[in-house]
Amino acid sequence: MSKWKTTAKMYKDFMKGYLRYRSDLKKMDQWIQKYAERKGFRVNPHPMYLTNLKIWIAENQEMYGTRICPCFEATGDAKTDRKLICPCSFAEEDIAKTGTCHCKLFARGDFTDADFVAAEKDLMKEYRISLNLVGNILDTRDVPKSDNRQMDVPDPLHQIKQALNQVSSLPLEVIVAREQSAINILQFAKLKKLNAEFKPFEDAFMVTIQ
Ligand code: SF4
Known part of the structure; x- marks a missing residue:
């Protein structure tokens, strides 16, 4: 885009x-x-x-x-x-x-x-990092951690917000390391009136947003 x-x-x-x-x-x-x-x-x-x-x-x-x-x-x-x-x-x-x-x-x-x-x-x-976005598949893992919180920067939700602005069509497939991130994305999708579901994927989770 x-x-x-x-x-x-x-x-x-x-x-x-x-x-x-x-x-x-x-x-x-x-x-x-x-x-x-x-x-x-x-x-x-x-x-x-x-x-x-x-x-x-x-x-x-x-x-x-x-x-x-x-x-x-x-x-x-x-x-x-x-x-x-x-x-x-x-x-x-x-x-x-x-x-x-x-x-x-x-x-x-x-x-x-x-x-x-x-x-x-x-x-x-x-x-505003260069996302690990290949086609419509976004891998949110392996980003730096904040010093004192030891949490992802940017976290999966911020990466998704960017990716949704970059892809020209859905579905967007998102790989996240933690199940809680997948649950958060489902909440976010609901807020944005999108549909989302997730399933285990290798040692992580794959969320489909459409
Ligand atoms: S904006 Fe974020 S970092 Fe700043 S005080 Fe609020 S919660 Fe803490």
């Missing part, structure tokens, strides 16, 4: 998310600002970027029932997933180490707008 068509699809997705969750997005500002003020952090000042993060939090809230971090998928382990609820248990450690939380929603109080731009670019490099 051409770069122009991929960008158009991404923009369409953004608008759909915005319209679907717009009342939730406004409500989110309250806890986001409250947390930032309490901790002396700055909230990401870029409206498009911030809205995208909030749409992903709203999607996660609908899929998992809790506002799991917009950059990671639920693990299925209740204790770990609790730590991933935004603002997550890792945010303060991330900010102390790098100046921002992993997703660049929050940053140190002295972060400038330009610092946010640079941080967002770094994150995009980690997430």
Whole structure:
């Protein structure tokens, strides 16, 4: 698919998310600002970027029932997933180490707008990887792990979001290492009004989205 068509699809997705969750997005500002003020952090000042993060939090809230971090998928382990609820248990450690939380929603109080731009670019490099997509088969395994969470970056769901914008037709076959990722994809497909099913595949799982 051409770069122009991929960008158009991404923009369409953004608008759909915005319209679907717009009342939730406004409500989110309250806890986001409250947390930032309490901790002396700055909230990401870029409206498009911030809205995208909030749409992903709203999607996660609908899929998992809790506002799991917009950059990671639920693990299925209740204790770990609790730590991933935004603002997550890792945010303060991330900010102390790098100046921002992993997703660049929050940053140190002295972060400038330009610092946010640079941080967002770094994150995009980690997430907009060259996918292991051959024809309509996406293998989501063997990606790097985040330092302190030891979770995939990008996780299978983020890879699928990219792949769906790149393939010109469905079905999309997705190989995932963990059964929980396959279950998450089924939830995601339901949200997007797509059909999905999965089955064991070698030592992993194959999900078909159509
Ligand atoms: S990394 Fe940032 S956006 Fe993600 S859950 Fe933690 S605080 Fe929220």
